[in-house]
Amino acid sequence: MDIRKIKKLIDLMIESDLQAIEVKEGDQSIALTRRSPEPIYTTNAIAAPSAPATSAPVAKVSRGSVETAPMVGVFYAASNPGESPFVQVGQTVSAGETLGIIEAMKIMNPIEATQSGVVEEILVKNGEVIEFGQPLFRYRA
Known part of the structure; x- marks a missing residue:
C-alpha cells in the first residue's frame, strides 16, 4: 500500500x-x-509516567492501580482456550508479569503489569472487544 x-x-x-x-x-x-491524549476515567485518576510501548498505561485511583488497554482489540485471559488464565483475583503479580493478551490484527500483544501488587479485580471478560484506555485490571501495590 x-x-x-x-x-x-x-x-x-x-x-x-x-x-x-x-x-x-x-x-x-x-x-x-487514534490515541486519546490520556485515558478517560469516571473516577479521579492521574495518569502514570510513560511506560514502555508494550505496557498498558496505569492510573492511580483511590482503590488501587488500574491497568488500562494500550490498544483496541480482543482481550484474552489465557494463551489458549481451555488453559488457565494468566492471573486470577487475589493473585500477587510482579512488574513485567503477563496479565492477559490483546489480539489486534491477528497479532497477540501481551499486557504486562507495570508494577507489582495483588490483583483485586479483573474488569473485562475473556473474548471481550476492548477500547484504547479501557480499564482492564485493578490491583493494589
Missing part, C-alpha cells in the same frame, strides 16, 4: 472523527487507531 493511500486514510479519520480504521487490499492490510 503506498504512502498516498495511507495519508488519505489519515485525512479521512481526521475529517470524520473516526477512532479506528482498517483496510485490506489483497494480502496487504493496514489498521490505524
